[in-house]
Amino acid sequence: MFVFTDIIAHYNQWVTVFLMVAGLYIVVARGNMVKKLVGLSLFQTSVYLLYISAGKILGGTPPIIEAGREVYSNPLPHVLILTAIVVGVATLALGLALVVRINEAFGTIEEDEIFAEDAE
Amino acid sequence: MIASQLPALQVVIPLLGAAVAALTRRSAIAWGIALAVSWTMPLISGALLLQVLTSGPITYSLGGWNPPWGIEYRIDLLNGFVLVLVSLIGAVIIPYARASVEQEIPQGRGAWFYTMYLLCLCGLLGIAITADAFNAFVFLEVSSLSTYVLIALGRDRRALLAAYQYLILGTIGATFYVIGVGLLYTMTGTLNLADIAGRLSEVENARPVLAALAFLTVGISLKLALFPLHVWLPNAYAYAPSAATAFLAATATKVAVYLLIRFFFTVFGVIFVFKTLPVSPIFLALSLAAMFGASIVAVFQNDVKRMLAYSSVAQIGYITLGIALANQDGLTGGIVHLFNHAITKGALFLVMGAVLFRTGSVKLEDLAGLAKRMPISMGAFVVAGLSIIGTPGTAGFISKWYLALGALERGDWWLVFLLVGSSVISIIYIGRVVEATWFRPAGKLASGAREPPRSMLIPALILVAATVYFGFDTTLTVGVAEKAAAALLEGIR
Numbered sequence: 001m002f003v004f005t006d007i008i009a010h011y012n013q014w015v016t017v018f019l020m021v022a023g024l025y026i027v028v029a030r031g032n033m034v035k036k037l038v039g040l041s042l043f044q045t046s047v048y049l050l051y052i053s054a055g056k057i058l059g060g061t062p063p064i065i066e067a068g069r070e071v072y073s074n075p076l077p078h079v080l081i082l083t084a085i086v087v088g089v090a091t092l093a094l095g096l097a098l099v100v101r102i103n104e105a106f107g108t109i110e111e112d113e114i115f116a117e118d119a120e
Numbered sequence: 121m122i123a124s125q126l127p128a129l130q131v132v133i134p135l136l137g138a139a140v141a142a143l144t145r146r147s148a149i150a151w152g153i154a155l156a157v158s159w160t161m162p163l164i165s166g167a168l169l170l171q172v173l174t175s176g177p178i179t180y181s182l183g184g185w186n187p188p189w190g191i192e193y194r195i196d197l198l199n200g201f202v203l204v205l206v207s208l209i210g211a212v213i214i215p216y217a218r219a220s221v222e223q224e225i226p227q228g229r230g231a232w233f234y235t236m237y238l239l240c241l242c243g244l245l246g247i248a249i250t251a252d253a254f255n256a257f258v259f260l261e262v263s264s265l266s267t268y269v270l271i272a273l274g275r276d277r278r279a280l281l282a283a284y285q286y287l288i289l290g291t292i293g294a295t296f297y298v299i300g301v302g303l304l305y306t307m308t309g310t311l312n313l314a315d316i317a318g319r320l321s322e323v324e325n326a327r328p329v330l331a332a333l334a335f336l337t338v339g340i341s342l343k344l345a346l347f348p349l350h351v352w353l354p355n356a357y358a359y360a361p362s363a364a365t366a367f368l369a370a371t372a373t374k375v376a377v378y379l380l381i382r383f384f385f386t387v388f389g390v391i392f393v394f395k396t397l398p399v400s401p402i403f404l405a406l407s408l409a410a411m412f413g414a415s416i417v418a419v420f421q422n423d424v425k426r427m428l429a430y431s432s433v434a435q436i437g438y439i440t441l442g443i444a445l446a447n448q449d450g451l452t453g454g455i456v457h458l459f460n461h462a463i464t465k466g467a468l469f470l471v472m473g474a475v476l477f478r479t480g481s482v483k484l485e486d487l488a489g490l491a492k493r494m495p496i497s498m499g500a501f502v503v504a505g506l507s508i509i510g511t512p513g514t515a516g517f518i519s520k521w522y523l524a525l526g527a528l529e530r531g532d533w534w535l536v537f538l539l540v541g542s543s544v545i546s547i548i549y550i551g552r553v554v555e556a557t558w559f560r561p562a563g564k565l566a567s568g569a570r571e572p573p574r575s576m577l578i579p580a581l582i583l584v585a586a587t588v589y590f591g592f593d594t595t596l597t598v599g600v601a602e603k604a605a606a607a608l609l610e611g612i613r
Contacts, residue, residue, distance in 0.1 A: 020299075024292070027288060027292065033284065036288060037288075040288060040291055040292070043292070043295055044291070044295050047295055047298050047299055047302065050299065050302050051302050051305075054302070054305070054306040076311075077305070080254050083254075083258060084257075084298060087257075087258070087261045087294075090261075090265055091261070091265065091287065091291050094265055094268060094269070094287065095284070095287050095288075095291075098268070098272060098280055098283055098284045098287065099284065101272065101280050102280045102281060102284060105277035105280055106277065114281065
């Protein structure tokens with residue numbers, strides 16, 4: 001019973017949590033600055049799923065008034081996540097631009113190499 | 121007619137200003153736009169605060185959509201006060217930025233500095249003014265993304281690293297914030313802060329609400345650099361361009377503190393956060409760790425900008441201590457310190473920017489004997505330094521006084537000793553700078569220096585004068601903070 005009610009019925013939440021933790025782990029565990037940004041993106045993306053699952057109603061249609069359609073999905077989370085996607089893209093773009101500049105300035109994008117160089 | 125649109129204009133003007141400044145591509149014109157915009161902002165925020173003081177909170181429905189469906193801008197005493205603080209600091213620093221940016225920012229990028237400055241101002245004012253949880257996230261990211269760029273514009277290549285680190289941690293913080301907001305939204309179905317507060321009491325399952333509080337607290341604490349989530353701050357402040365450092369140190373963390381106060385007191389409620397949950401002892405411990413840990417680290421810094429950055433972490437500890445005390449005097453002290461620390465630290469970073477402008481270094485050994493060449497600037501440093509220490513007659517004393525009263529009100533007299541103890545450590549690090557600049561023979565760099573141009577000196581002196589003025593006349597700071605604290609604590613009585 002536990003398997004059904006807590007895991008399968010909420011599978012989208014489990015996927016969300018998995019992506020969230022995986023993303024954070026990559027950010028912490030990787031020294032390569034591009035890989036860190038990939039992890040960060042994954043982490044941000046997991047939040048999209050968190051919002052969208054909450055807005056989805058089984059059998060619901062887009063909220064357009066039409067005869068015969070009575071159950072509508074909540075449009076607000078979708079709109080919020082459109083905004084969050086834009087923010088995520090901007091963050092990723094800025095992060096990658098910074099990595100390009102760091103590569104020009106230090107000649108590497110491995111964090112430990114940069115810190116070793118910096119300590120001298 | 122226009123008066124009723126002031127809340128929207130507070131955010132729209134800097135946003136449009138940033139767009140226009142970006143299009144000009146010319147540093148001088150962009151500076152002119154930034155000057156016009158940032159000098160308009162205090163007029164608007166001042167008018168708003170005055171209106172709040174005379175006739176109570178203002179609410180504004182963006183686009184004519186009524187809350188809770190539309191986005192609401194709501195100004196009460198607390199955020200009216202924060203708006204005035206941010207816009208005043210923004211206005212004081214812009215004249216200073218002209219000479220400083222010309223020297224520190226590579227040729228042809230000056231216009232981008234002013235664009236980012238205005239965007240950051242827009243974001244910070246937006247966080248303070250909005251009553252919508254998700255809108256606050258958008259403004260948080262507007263201000264954060266522009267902050268990363270401002271830091272990366274620093275001339276040292278380590279500025280890029282500092283910006284990257286802050287981008288990673290800042291984004292994690294902001295994402296935690298959205299997760300928290302998302303959980304609140306799924307439980308209450310609304311994003312309007314007052315509406316969430318009203319519906320939270322009807323929520324039956326408390327676990328998602330607890331998770332939301334945890335995510336929001338950690339996310340916002342990253343932004344406000346609460347110890348031990350402050351690791352991004354020292355490098356960011358040390359390597360950012362001087363004008364950006366002064367602006368960020370004085371405003372960015374303060375706005376995050378405001379957001380935290382808003383969520384703790386207005387949304388979740390004092391009873392839930394401080395009576396049901398052990399938030400108070402946790403924040404007390406972290407605040408004390410910041411006040412001592414960061415102060416001690418500051419003592420051992422040789423880069424004065426870095427020293428002041430660690431001092432900022434310590435001073436933020438005082439503000440969060442006020443939140444942790446969660447009583448009338450303590451919270452008043454916290455809110456007052458938000459203001460007092462902003463003007464004090466702004467003044468100190470402006471002086472250090474002027475030193476960097478004339479000598480090209482802020483290393484302690486390079487500053488030896490500087491006071492003989494730059495007596496006004498270094499005199500200003502001493503006065504603002506006294507305010508960091510909390511000497512009577514300066515703004516810093518007022519906030520620490522109220523924090524001590526708040527501690528005594530709870531019966532925690534030992535906290536008063538710790539407050540004094542932390543101040544003693546700040547005497548050491550401020551003292552090191554004063555000793556080097558005033559009492560040592562002039563070094564090579566210092567002997568060639570002279571006072572900075574008036575456009576840089578006057579803004580610094582204005583902030584220093586403000587630290588002294590608000591040490592004597594507290595009607596604006598304490599007067600407003602007391603009423604704001606009373607309104608926030610209403611639920612507890």
